[in-house]
Amino acid sequence: MQLLFEEGGEIRAGTVLAQQGEAYQVELPAGKRTKVKAKDVLLQFAQPSAIEMVRQTGELTAEIDLDFLWECAPAEEFGFGELAAEYYGADAGAVQQAALAMALHGNPVYFRRKGRGRYMRAPEDQLKAALAAVERKKQQLLLQGEYEEQLKARKLPEAFRSKVLQLLFKPDKNSLEFKAMDAACTALGMTPMRLMVAVGGVESPRALHEAKFLAECFPKGTGFPDVDVPDPSGDLPLADVQAFSIDDVTTTEIDDALSVTRTPDGKLRVGIHIAAPGLGIKRGEPLDAIGRQRLSTVYFPGDKITMLPDSVVDKYTLQEGRTCPALSLYVTVDMDGIDGVTILGSETRAELVPIAANLRHNLLENVVTEQALAAGTGDYPFREALTELFRLANHLHDERQKARLASGLRPETHNRADFNFYIDPMANGGERVRIEQRRRGSPLDKIVAELMILANSTWGKLLADHGVPGIYRTQKAWGMHRTRMQTYPAPHEGLGVAQYAWSTSPLRRYVDLVNQWQILAVAQHGVTAKLVAPFKPKDADLLAAVADFEGTYAAYADHQSTMERYWCLRWLAQEGRDKLVATVLKDGAVRFTPIPLVARVPELMQATRGTQVLLEIASTDEISLDVSCRVLEIFAGEGEVPEEELEGDSGEGDDELAEVSAEAAAEAAAEDASEAAAEGGASPEAGQDDDDASAQRDTDANPPA
Numbered sequence: 001m002q003l004l005f006e007e008g009g010e011i012r013a014g015t016v017l018a019q020q021g022e023a024y025q026v027e028l029p030a031g032k033r034t035k036v037k038a039k040d041v042l043l044q045f046a047q048p049s050a051i052e053m054v055r056q057t058g059e060l061t062a063e064i065d066l067d068f069l070w071e072c073a074p075a076e077e078f079g080f081g082e083l084a085a086e087y088y089g090a091d092a093g094a095v096q097q098a099a100l101a102m103a104l105h106g107n108p109v110y111f112r113r114k115g116r117g118r119y120m121r122a123p124e125d126q127l128k129a130a131l132a133a134v135e136r137k138k139q140q141l142l143l144q145g146e147y148e149e150q151l152k153a154r155k156l157p158e159a160f161r162s163k164v165l166q167l168l169f170k171p172d173k174n175s176l177e178f179k180a181m182d183a184a185c186t187a188l189g190m191t192p193m194r195l196m197v198a199v200g201g202v203e204s205p206r207a208l209h210e211a212k213f214l215a216e217c218f219p220k221g222t223g224f225p226d227v228d229v230p231d232p233s234g235d236l237p238l239a240d241v242q243a244f245s246i247d248d249v250t251t252t253e254i255d256d257a258l259s260v261t262r263t264p265d266g267k268l269r270v271g272i273h274i275a276a277p278g279l280g281i282k283r284g285e286p287l288d289a290i291g292r293q294r295l296s297t298v299y300f301p302g303d304k305i306t307m308l309p310d311s312v313v314d315k316y317t318l319q320e321g322r323t324c325p326a327l328s329l330y331v332t333v334d335m336d337g338i339d340g341v342t343i344l345g346s347e348t349r350a351e352l353v354p355i356a357a358n359l360r361h362n363l364l365e366n367v368v369t370e371q372a373l374a375a376g377t378g379d380y381p382f383r384e385a386l387t388e389l390f391r392l393a394n395h396l397h398d399e400r401q402k403a404r405l406a407s408g409l410r411p412e413t414h415n416r417a418d419f420n421f422y423i424d425p426m427a428n429g430g431e432r433v434r435i436e437q438r439r440r441g442s443p444l445d446k447i448v449a450e451l452m453i454l455a456n457s458t459w460g461k462l463l464a465d466h467g468v469p470g471i472y473r474t475q476k477a478w479g480m481h482r483t484r485m486q487t488y489p490a491p492h493e494g495l496g497v498a499q500y501a502w503s504t505s506p507l508r509r510y511v512d513l514v515n516q517w518q519i520l521a522v523a524q525h526g527v528t529a530k531l532v533a534p535f536k537p538k539d540a541d542l543l544a545a546v547a548d549f550e551g552t553y554a555a556y557a558d559h560q561s562t563m564e565r566y567w568c569l570r571w572l573a574q575e576g577r578d579k580l581v582a583t584v585l586k587d588g589a590v591r592f593t594p595i596p597l598v599a600r601v602p603e604l605m606q607a608t609r610g611t612q613v614l615l616e617i618a619s620t621d622e623i624s625l626d627v628s629c630r631v632l633e634i635f636a637g638e639g640e641v642p643e644e645e646l647e648g649d650s651g652e653g654d655d656e657l658a659e660v661s662a663e664a665a666a667e668a669a670a671e672d673a674s675e676a677a678a679e680g681g682a683s684p685e686a687g688q689d690d691d692d693a694s695a696q697r698d699t700d701a702n703p704p705a
Contacts, residue, residue: 002050004043004098005036006116011105013050013057013098029054042080042101042117045094053098060099061106069103070110073121077114080104109134140176147180152187156199164201168192168208169215194623205622209566210300213559217298217552224309227287230280231315232325233352239328242356243273244382245318246448248420249360253297253306253507254318257326257355258451260385267344268333268388272455273326273353274504277308277316278516280325283534287312292545295552297508300563301433302423306508313507318355326353327503327516327523329455333392341395346458348523357381365442373443390443393450400453403496413441419596421567433567433574435595452504453495459519460501464489466522467530469537470501471511471546485511485546487538511549514542562625568597569620569627577617579632584611590629599627607634 001016003026014026014034022038029051048056064087072086080101084092087100104111104119109130111119122130147157160167163177171178185195193208195201202208214222241259259271281287291307298305306313318324328349334342364380372378373390380386401411422434463470474490475483483492489499503519506512514535521533535542571577572595582590588605590613591598604613614633620626 002045002047002053002094003036003041004045004053004094004101005041007034007036007040011042011098011102013053015050040116043094043097048095053095056095057099057102060095061102064099064103066103066107066110069100070121070127073111073119075121077118077120079118081117083119144176144180144183147177148183148187151180151184151195151199154199156201160201164196165211165215168196168202169212170219197623206563206566206570208623209559209562213562217555217559218305222305224290225286227290227309227312229309229311229315230287232276232279233323236279236325236350236352238323239271239273239326239349239351239353241271241273241353243271243318243326243353244357244359244385245320245355246359246364246444247361249362252317253313253505254358255505255507255512256448256452257318257353258385258389258447259353260382260388263332268335268392270331270333270389270392270451271353272329272331272451272504273318274328274455274516275316275318275507276325276327276350276516276520277312277506278327278513278520279350280316281312281513283517291510291513295510295545295549296556298556298559300560301421301567302431307510308507316507318353318358320355320358323352323354326351327519328353329458331454331458335388335391341392348459348462348519350520350523359444361444365444368443370443386443386447389447389451393443393447396450396454397446400450400496404493407491407493407496409493417596419564421564423567433571435568435571437594453497453500456500456503457495457497459503459515460489460499462522463501463515463518464499466527467537468518468522468533469535469539469542470515470518471542471549473500473502485550487542487546509549509553510545514545564596565625566622568592568595569622569625571595572597572617572620572627579614579616582613582615582629584609584613590615597627599629601629601631603631611635 002013003016003024004011004013005026006012012028014028014036016024017027017033018025024036024038024041025033026036027033027050045053069083069087073083081092081097083104084097084100088096092100101117105113109122110127111121114120121127147159150157156164157177157180160177160181166172167175167178167181173179173182181192181195184190185192188195190198193202193212197205197208202211239259241261243257243259245254245257247254255275257273259273261269261271263269277287281291287308290309294305294307297307316325318326328351330347330349332344332346334344359381367378367380368386369378370390373387376383376387404411417437418440420436420438422436424432424434426432460470460472469487470489472486472489473483473492474486475492475494483494489501491498492500501515502509502511503515504512506516517534518529522529525532530536580595581593582599583593584590584604584607585598586609588600588602588607589598590601590604592615599615601613601615604611607613612635613631614635615629616632618628618630620628
């Protein structure tokens, strides 16, 4: 005996092997056996066999005209056998009844199931709506298939042109476009980002990386709303100084300048002058909201996204030939005291500062050398001032090194190169990247670094002494050796200072702007500053700003690192370099000599840190940013590289100067040493690098402006 029955929401056919009461042991055409209850049986028949029944009903069901069947069906509930007699005639056989049952069961648009083997036709208006929806779905599937085929053929469907970035970074996974892209990626074994570059949806890997960053951090775009730019100059006293800044030729956000004057008693009065947007921007106003949202200027090779509108930067930048509002720290120094250089006191003022010059690294750094400063020779602007400032910087550096020693760290050294990227347009519309190397620790670097550290440390203490909260950077030499930010003072042992509050880049970092507001309150109100400062102790907004800044600043640093890595790979292709010397870091990671590119080389997992190797570049991938290398030679002496192997590997212009924050270089070098010490369990040689394979800059690095 054969049965037609319902099981698991489907109609099946099978052969009865045994019957026990109200249950049947049934074998399905595929050989599987199942137990069927009598209440689930729709039809019993002797012929044909279950296998033949499945074949014949499949053919017959495909021939049924559903529209005609719907018209034949009664308006009230009916059984499939009743409709079979109406559709096929009174003598409808088992195959015809089974075919009709399957047609009814398999087309819920036309017929609603009301029970085992019983149905009711759908109302006419609902049927028409459902059929229209089915047709739309059919057309959508056809269109999706067309999209998929075009993508697999490396062609971008026209409908994708305005949706590519949304599909990549904020997709609607129910859309036809996403489903087509997903299917094409599966078929081709590609990621969506790689596919969109391949079909021309994204212009280039560079555009892809930049679009990804903008989608994550600037989903509403990078433009600024129209804002009024306040001018605070009217009520400020004029400083009796001639200040000068020291920056790279490309710097536009000039935050800091210096001045040197002599007091009547022969002491040195050193001025550290910081651009003061905090005098015009007030907490809670539109410009504050802009800074609070962006939190920092974003730097990456060839471009930047400023924290504040250009009109604001232009108003407050310390441009030569102008008298600019500034927050000034004056430090009185006895340069020839009994105990050597001695700092006698300090004063903080809000004032207008005449900016006599913007000195540029690329014009001066080969001239302003330690030898020239020591001898008092050379023809360059502010020679006497720079000579005195270099003496002071050396004293400040030495004092910090003593503090580092007291924390268990050895003195820092500046033995790691910084690299700067310049993207030059070409006549054919393309771009050429220049990667130029610059060693830390030049005299100009040291002057700016030490005086900015002095200002940040002094102002941090000023806030603490007046009970005014600020945002501090702290670091422990041992244990928790990563820098952290908090709203109360604590030592920064990597730098060797008792407290450290970022305050010298208010045009570029929101933290510095917040601290400037607080410092201005102290400078202008003294003992009552705690009552009038924009942020009070335990202010929830201040704590939130700290948390938001750290996350945002890290995301910006990641993007800078991503784009620097991308341009390193472009440089390899541009220069046709397939062999490079590299230095082993740890765990198989190596850093190339002429460019700041780090890669993993499994062959070097056991190599000693500092070992020099010659690598062959097997392949690079500008989308994944991977580089594959193999070892050609491991040089015999650790750190010893034959001159012939290095020839040409340093690249033209490596000894030319490029802009980088000297303050950041000093702080990063300090932290490099302390982090390496903590990791190694004992103080290493000062300045030892502690990079991992990501080669990301230390988060204290102040990126190029």
